[in-house]
Amino acid sequence: MRPNERVVLAAVLLAAAAPALAGEWRAEGQADEPAPERAGGLGGPSLIRPPRQDDGTSGLQSSFRLWTASGGTRLRASSPYAAGAALAGVDGEANRIEGVLRLAWRGAVAEGSVRTTTDAGGETQAQAIPTELYQELDLLGQHLTFGQKVTGWDVAYGFRPLDVVQQERRLALRPFALVGIPQVAWEWFDERWAVLVLWANPLRGRALLPQHDESGAARVFRRLGPVDLHAVARFSDRTGLQAGAGAAAVVGEALELHGSARWQARDEHLAPPRRAPDGSPMAARPPGPPEVRRDQVAGVVGFTLTPGLDLSILGEAWFDPAGDAPSTWRQRRRLAEDQRALGDAGAAPAAAVAGNLAWGLSAFDRQDLLPWNLLLHVSRRWDRLEPALDLLVTPQDRGWAMTASAGYQGERFRFDGGLRILGGPPGAAHRLYPGWATFYVAAQLSL
Amino acid sequence: MSRTIARFDVPLILALLLVPATGSAAGEDVHALLTRADGYRLASAAAQVTTRVQVWKGGAVDKERVYLVHVKPGRRSLVISRSAVEKGQKVLMVGDDFWIVLPSSQRPIRITPAQKLLGDAATGDVATLTWAEDYTGTVAGEAVIDGVPCLRLELTAARRGVTYARITLLLARSDDHPVAADLYVASDRIAKRATFEMGELEGRPGVVAMRLHDEIQTGRETVIEYLSREPKDISDEYFNPMVLTRHAPE
Numbered sequence: 040m041r042p043n044e045r046v047v048l049a050a051v052l053l054a055a056a057a058p059a060l061a062g063e064w065r066a067e068g069q070a071d072e073p074a075p076e077r078a079g080g081l082g083g084p085s086l087i088r089p090p091r092q093d094d095g096t097s098g099l100q101s102s103f104r105l106w107t108a109s110g111g112t113r114l115r116a117s118s119p120y121a122a123g124a125a126l127a128g129v130d131g132e133a134n135r136i137e138g139v140l141r142l143a144w145r146g147a148v149a150e151g152s153v154r155t156t157t158d159a160g161g162e163t164q165a166q167a168i169p170t171e172l173y174q175e176l177d178l179l180g181q182h183l184t185f186g187q188k189v190t191g192w193d194v195a196y197g198f199r200p201l202d203v204v205q206q207e208r209r210l211a212l213r214p215f216a217l218v219g220i221p222q223v224a225w226e227w228f229d230e231r232w233a234v235l236v237l238w239a240n241p242l243r244g245r246a247l248l249p250q251h252d253e254s255g256a257a258r259v260f261r262r263l264g265p266v267d268l269h270a271v272a273r274f275s276d277r278t279g280l281q282a283g284a285g286a287a288a289v290v291g292e293a294l295e296l297h298g299s300a301r302w303q304a305r306d307e308h309l310a311p312p313r314r315a316p317d318g319s320p321m322a323a324r325p326p327g328p329p330e331v332r333r334d335q336v337a338g339v340v341g342f343t344l345t346p347g348l349d350l351s352i353l354g355e356a357w358f359d360p361a362g363d364a365p366s367t368w369r370q371r372r373r374l375a376e377d378q379r380a381l382g383d384a385g386a387a388p389a390a391a392v393a394g395n396l397a398w399g400l401s402a403f404d405r406q407d408l409l410p411w412n413l414l415l416h417v418s419r420r421w422d423r424l425e426p427a428l429d430l431l432v433t434p435q436d437r438g439w440a441m442t443a444s445a446g447y448q449g450e451r452f453r454f455d456g457g458l459r460i461l462g463g464p465p466g467a468a469h470r471l472y473p474g475w476a477t478f479y480v481a482a483q484l485s486l
Numbered sequence: 487m488s489r490t491i492a493r494f495d496v497p498l499i500l501a502l503l504l505v506p507a508t509g510s511a512a513g514e515d516v517h518a519l520l521t522r523a524d525g526y527r528l529a530s531a532a533a534q535v536t537t538r539v540q541v542w543k544g545g546a547v548d549k550e551r552v553y554l555v556h557v558k559p560g561r562r563s564l565v566i567s568r569s570a571v572e573k574g575q576k577v578l579m580v581g582d583d584f585w586i587v588l589p590s591s592q593r594p595i596r597i598t599p600a601q602k603l604l605g606d607a608a609t610g611d612v613a614t615l616t617w618a619e620d621y622t623g624t625v626a627g628e629a630v631i632d633g634v635p636c637l638r639l640e641l642t643a644a645r646r647g648v649t650y651a652r653i654t655l656l657l658a659r660s661d662d663h664p665v666a667a668d669l670y671v672a673s674d675r676i677a678k679r680a681t682f683e684m685g686e687l688e689g690r691p692g693v694v695a696m697r698l699h700d701e702i703q704t705g706r707e708t709v710i711e712y713l714s715r716e717p718k719d720i721s722d723e724y725f726n727p728m729v730l731t732r733h734a735p736e
Contacts, residue, residue, distance in 0.1 A: 102570065102573045102574070175732060182732065184732075191593045192593060193593070194596075226732065228723050228726050228728060228729050229722065229723050229726065230580075230722045230723060230725050230726050231726065232726075233726055233728035233729065235728075260726075260728045262580075262583070262726070262727070264583070265582065265583055267594075267596060267727070287596040288596070289583065289584075289596055289597075289598050289599070291598075291646075292598060292599045292600050292646065292672060293598050293599075293600040294598060295596050295597070295598050297596070343598070345597075345598050345600040345601045346600070347600060347671075347673075351601075448571065449571075450549060450550070450570075450571060451570060451571070453571075485570045485571055485573070486570055
């Protein structure tokens with residue numbers, strides 16, 4: 040059996056078992072109040088006790104979700120990167136399947152994902168990973184968490200400067216379930232304050248990806264009437280200190296305003312395009328290590344408006360220092376055009392040109408291509424159907440990405456479909472990308 | 487089929503209209519009336535209520551949701567979805583402030599009062615079980631609904647953030663239990679007509695179901711059934727939105 044067949048079989052078996060797994064198990068006659076646990080033979084109630092479940096019982100809670108999405112990307116032949124698109128995988132995935140099973144019992148949560156990705160050539164990669172696995176405990180009025188837990192912070196939607204621990208990539212199409220961050224966390228809260236201190240990725244040191252770095256982080260929350268205030272800090276070897284603050288407030292019946300900003304001592308930035316010492320556009324090695332920039336600031340402001348008629352409008356503007364300036368994109372474009380010209384003239388092997396262009400395409404593998412971004416999201420619900428339109432604009436080069444989508448929510452099934460188109464004037468970063476349109480259809484079963 | 491305020495017993499109404507408006511009914515203390523009416527929906531100030539919401543369309547159940555609702559004085563409530571389609575979703579209401587935690591995001595999101603109205607059974611319909619704290623008004627007359635003599639109260643929101651800006655509420659003259667209500671949104675447009683079904687829950691008489699006839703999307707009816715209702719005083723800290731990404735109330 041091929042690996043993809045094994046994973047599909049595992050997903051089908053999970054789906055078959057899910058009706059029995061999903062729901063709640065309670066032993067016959069089990070009392071609502073769990074019996075006090077004994078601590079180390081002291082004979083009294085334990086000081087450490089796991090929290091109970093959502094409904095106040097100690098029963099096992101479970102849920103299961105199986106989804107599949109198929110789609111494709113239409114290539115833009117005029118892009119200077121077009122010859123590297125296949126090597127970089129821009130022509131896309133043909134299919135994704137994911138089954139997610141979640142179990143929760145007395146403060147212990149286990150969630151696992153079986154996921155496959157099939158590319159346009161039919162090649163399938165499969166993974167089975169724990170996405171969350173943690174235990175929550177209450178101890179003398181303090182609250183502790185041990186294990187791997189999704190830990191998303193911030194008040195914004197399109198870009199989240201305060202999401203310093205999870206570092207979730209936003210605005211992705213068809214994302215898999217988030218994978219939690221291993222941590223030891225302490226929390227204290229009352230009705231208005233919440234304080235969280237955590238040690239993320241303990242003893243891991245510096246990892247390949249920033250979110251996997253060992254770090255210490257803290258978050259303070261204060262509710263002041265209609266305003267939520269957030270402050271966060273994180274320290275890691277890669278970034279040094281990061282510190283930020285944000286607020287969200289409701290103004291009137293239908294308007295919510297939010298904003299957040301973060302400073303960090305060091306930030307790794309994708310290296311600018313470089314030519315060989317002799318001026319040749321061709322390189323024999325991948326782009327060099329990232330540049331380290333100091334005192335980087337990121338920020339976002341936005342609103343949500345719900346004027347009625349089941350209409351929802353979101354607007355945001357943000358500055359992300361991870362994006363490149365338009366002048367850097369002009370350099371990238373010239374380099375890619377020169378590489379393509381060498382290939383077209385037969386002056387360089389096609390494989391070498393494709394390899395160089397594919398390396399160049401790594402510049403597109405990040406959330407924001409340019410620092411300044413504007414996002415408008417409009418959606419309206421008609422009973423079970425919810426169409427939505429997203430427009431992301433990079434005003435510095437007038438590039439844009441537009442996504443039209445629609446979702447149908449049934450009782451157990453959900454169906455989604457969408458189309459994302461990238462455009463802008465010639466030279467705009469979104470226009471340079473060799474895939475100009477990506478479409479998808481998806482189906483999801485929840486039990 | 488829902489009963490609505492429009493279905494009056496005409497002769498009795500005419501007779502009642504002849505009663506001088508300065509009668510005993512007009513002199514009733516509206517707050518006391520609402521407090522007694524609230525007692526039929528929420529017997530204790532702090533409680534845990536299991537609620538089933540069914541949306542009927544074309545004579546068949548179109549959607550069904552189950553919620554666990556924790557209510558505390560001070561206009562505090564926490565709604566936890568138990569249905570597969572919304573499992574893990576929590577909505578917190580503290581006074582005029584509202585948050586939602588979606589299972590996919592793991593962070594509380596501030597929502598506007600208008601967003602409470604989204605959905606077939608507005609979150610406010612599920613989470614709000616009292617009127618006395620939220621509304622003031624007058625006794626505007628009397629009426630008979632399906633043979634039940636009622637007091638007609640005209641209520642207006644005493645604070646922002648309530649689900650409905652205005653309510654015409656009919657309480658049974660005999661014991662002040664709620665019989666019917668017209669629910670108006672901020673534009674003064676009628677959104678829903680409600681009728682209340684009495685029964686016995688946890689050994690005492692109370693409202694066991696509320697039927698909401700949608701006046702905007704006609705042909706739809708939402709039935710909110712109270713499956714269980716028990717006194718339960720969860721800790722105040724669970725009304726902090728940041729706690730919702732952690733475990734739910736003990």
